[in-house]
Amino acid sequence: MQTPLQSAPEGRPRLLIVDDDALITDTLAFALGAEFEVLACESRPHAIELLRQLPEPPELALVDLGLPPTPHAPDQGFRLIADLLAHSPNMRIFVLSGQNDAAHARHARALGAAEFIAKPCDPAALKAILSRALSVRNAEMRADRDRARGSEEFIGLSPALQKLKSQLAQFADSQFPVLVEGESGSGKELVARSLHRQSVRAGKPYFALNCAAIAPTLVEPTLFGHAKGAFTGATAAHAGFFEEAGEGTLFLDEIGELPLEMQAKLLRVLENGEYQRVGETTSRVSRARMIAASNRDLRQEIKKNAFRADLYHRLSVFTLRVPPLRDLGDDKLLLLEHFRRFYAEQSGAQPFSLDEAAEQRWLAYTFPGNVRELRNIVIRLTVKQAGRRLTPEDLELEFDLESGAPSADAPDDGDVIAQAVRHLERSRGIQLDRMLQALERGYIEAALRLTRGNVSQAAKLLGVNRTTLYSRMNDGEQKDD
DSSP states (O other): OBOOOOOOOTTOOEEEEEOSOHHHHHHHHHHHTTTSEEEEESSHHHHHHHHHHOSSOOSEEEEESSOTTOTTSSHHHHHHHHHHHHHOTTOEEEEEESSOOHHHHHHHHHHTOSEEEESSOOHHHHHHHHHHHHHHHHHHHHHHHHHHHSSOOOOOOOHHHHHHHHHHHHHTTOSSOEEEEOOTTSOHHHHHHHHHHHSTTTTSOEEEEEGGGSOHHHHHHHHHEEOTTSSTTOOSOEEOHHHHHTTSEEEEESGGGSOHHHHHHHHHHHHHSEEOOBTOOOOEEOOOEEEEEESSOHHHHHHTTSSOHHHHHHHTTEEEEOOOGGGSTTHHHHHHHHHHHHHHHHHTOOOOEEOHHHHHHHHHOOOTTHHHHHHHHHHHHHHHSTTOEEOHHHHHTTSOTTTOOHHHHSOOHHHHHHHHHHHHHHHSOOOHHHHHHHHHHHHHHHHHHHTTTOHHHHHHHHTSOHHHHHHHHHHHHHHHO
16 A cells, blocks of 8 residues: 655645554544645555655654564564654654553654654544644754854764864865764764855855665766656756756765665766766766765675775765764753753743753763754653653653663674773783673663662663673672672
8 A cells, every 4th residue: 555646735744654554544644634645655665665756755754663574563663763764854753553662662762753652543632743743843944944054053062062063164175075974863964064054165056865765766867967868757858966066065865875886976976077967978077075974884884795995985085973962961951951942932831941860860861862862852841841840750751761872782893892902902911700790890880870779770771681680780799798
């Protein structure tokens, strides 16, 4: 089942519904059809295929976690949330699920979903939720545009953010490509726009293409243009992004999604500026500055033969690493204040506040979904806790304590080896068992401090069950004795 493509009626936003239950999608389409142009899909692959055919992504999405081929597991739903946000970072995603699992809800929100809605849902209440989300989304986009035109785009004073700002100023006027690396939700596109705005090209065009959001067969004509009759549907010649960007900037987001064949053609442009429209033999020359971004480790993609090493080296003349939110220290509180004030003004509600213990808990949380997750938490607290002074327990209802940040749970082997080499060089020998025991005791103590002595929550942070944690705590005490 897949809704046929058509242009969205004037003034009616698009809503994507992904659920394998036809009764649910038909009911919701009927109930919401007056306010939204509803597009329905039954699976993750169908949703991705549909999105790649649309000229503009939907503003809103309702996603069932239990999608085929595993309707009783949330894996496909979780993956689709990430896919949708890679396709359109501004999309507002709501999770529909018949399994009212608090852990699943928190993890979906950490991935970037705005809220978790249990089935069955009241259509009138759902309509109100979606309308409010659309209003907030549009206000955010206006605010982002206003901030991009201003002198300050990044909120924070941490050393990591100051380093990023310094590098932006240093690299902005270079003619060479820049590769922007960072986790999902950390603000890579904001970095690309800032590079353009601070450069001598600021008055020139800026074009952005999300490589994950376009069908592989459409990438080449989109970037390079095409001649009339070059393929079915090409009724007229059309310029591509390289041509239209002129001497401006072209930003390629999620560049790791490019097919290898396209990577080779992109490499040619980087080497000598030359490209050809699809269906033409005449070479054209691009003078655009290229910025690329990826939340994948492209070095690992090279090892898997999924990304060309020569293209990587061309793109990464300058590399900017956008720091994850967990590394920004007190900037978490500055961002909290910024978003709290903004959403309180938008909703007309009294802003919530945090008591001292809650502030410390906010600072200790790792925010695996980065700034996007922080923003969504503030939106929910503004709606549900208006005017209240919140405690750590209030915050933990919104935090994804079970899964944490994937990149923090599994350090890169190369980083671990490099750290071990430095340690061994300094110490000229260690006692491995004693060092591992000290590390375990340190992590256990850190988890207990973060959860204020709550062993169950500490066990979840450490990825072990409570009995195992008790056992290891007792073993540590006996070894100390």
